[in-house]
Amino acid sequence: MPRASSESLPGARRRSWQRVRELAARHNAVLCTAACLPGGSVEVNGKVVGVDYALKREFIGEAIGRLEEHLKLSDEAFSKGESWESIAREHAARGLRLLLGLIYPEPRLSRG
Numbered sequence: 001m002p003r004a005s006s007e008s009l010p011g012a013r014r015r016s017w018q019r020v021r022e023l024a025a026r027h028n029a030v031l032c033t034a035a036c037l038p039g040g041s042v043e044v045n046g047k048v049v050g051v052d053y054a055l056k057r058e059f060i061g062e063a064i065g066r067l068e069e070h071l072k073l074s075d076e077a078f079s080k081g082e083s084w085e086s087i088a089r090e091h092a093a094r095g096l097r098l099l100l101g102l103i104y105p106e107p108r109l110s111r112g
Contacts, residue, residue, distance in 0.1 A: 031046065031047055032045070032046040033045050033046075059102075063102050066098060066102070067098065070091075070094055070095060070098050073091075073094070074091045077090070
């Protein structure tokens with residue numbers, strides 16, 4: 001059976017940022033946390049978080065470059081024949097790290 005390429009997958013073509021935003025905003029994201037308490041019990045907390053986050057104009061170029069690199073890495077892994085499961089797992093983990101880094105950047109200390 002011939003292997004599918006990223007070009008033959010439905011929706012694999014590049015989408016406009018507006019379309020990406022529409023697709024990402026079709027659900028309410030929930031941020032869940034858990035803490036192990038003394039005695040072995042677990043406390044779980046969840047809250048619905050907004051998905052309409054926008055970067056300041058000065059950071060958009062860098063963010064787009066980082067997102068494009070993220071997509072490129074997954075495309076390259078797919079073209080090398082890596083398993084879909086491992087690609088999806090790594091893509092999700094790397095994407096989460098990327099988004100957290102964009103939303104919660106490390107403080108930039110001024111030198112003075």
